Amino acid sequence: MIDKYEINRSLAINLLRTREAVMDRFRPMLASAKLTEQQWRVLRGLSEHGATDAGKLASIACILPQSLSRIAKNFEEKQLIKMETDSNDARKIILSLTNNGEVLMKGATVESKKIYAKLIEDFGENNLADLLDKLDLLRNSLGKE
């Protein structure tokens, strides 16, 4: 039964395999920084957005709030982030990088940009723009954002 419904042709699997192929280029960098993909996205979100409450940060980093809760506790113990209660809303926790966290991200970000630049060079800037457009279109077609 080899048709467009077959597993190797399915959209979800192709998105997964392609993402894995992309991440393979970043894994050495992450391994040398001793960070998981999710931890990297959290620190990157804080680095780009500055102090952010947990809910927004989870959304930015594309992880569940429950996962961020665990990651944040871990990072606070390692003194990579600070956790403070929002003075306007005691339910919210504001996260921000410590100096240690910023130092860690400085180096990793330089490395990450090099890898991404090489990826764009290999894939082609136009191909990348087209692909990102198609992905946006698909998400819109599915009624999400």
Added chain:
Amino acid sequence: MIDKYEINRSLAINLLRTREAVMDRFRPMLASAKLTEQQWRVLRGLSEHGATDAGKLASIACILPQSLSRIAKNFEEKQLIKMETDSNDARKIILSLTNNGEVLMKGATVESKKIYAKLIEDFGENNLADLLDKLDLLRNSLGKE
């Protein structure tokens, strides 16, 4: 610092978000069958390819052999699959669906095809073909397959 390196524009995150949007359409089906995404891919692989050794099946289902090992034990206890040693190579384990497993997959496959057909209708057959082509191209550019 909003440039092409910014997290919300990064390729890996977009592939992740888009995949999540696609899977959102399938999750109700999976929930009603009480299957995780990975369990679904394993059963689907067996349904499409018949009896398969663990290594090949893990590759087909796009999960790690270690994960398949746990899933297979779980499924064997629930009598959804059989596990037999390969008579030609005692290192290999051949997995196959039981009758129970095939019955489960019959219904779920019908449902899955309906959902996928609706997705194609919403996204457009040409857009889907283009996207799959671009994903292939990207994987090839990255030197994978």
Added chain:
DNA sequence: TCTTTTTAATTAACATGTTAAATATCTATT
């Protein structure tokens, strides 16, 4: 103001991802 509802974050329980190591079997070399 008091109660109810909603929201933000956390915790719990189980499944999977990831890296490393262990086990068993096969293959190649001598």
Added chain:
DNA sequence: AATAGATATTTAACATGTTAATTAAAAAGA
């Protein structure tokens, strides 16, 4: 045939995904 090296699977330990429940605080209504 005996050994060394390679392959297939499994197990272990820890991090994250997922669903559900819990806690605390804000917002809404009576």
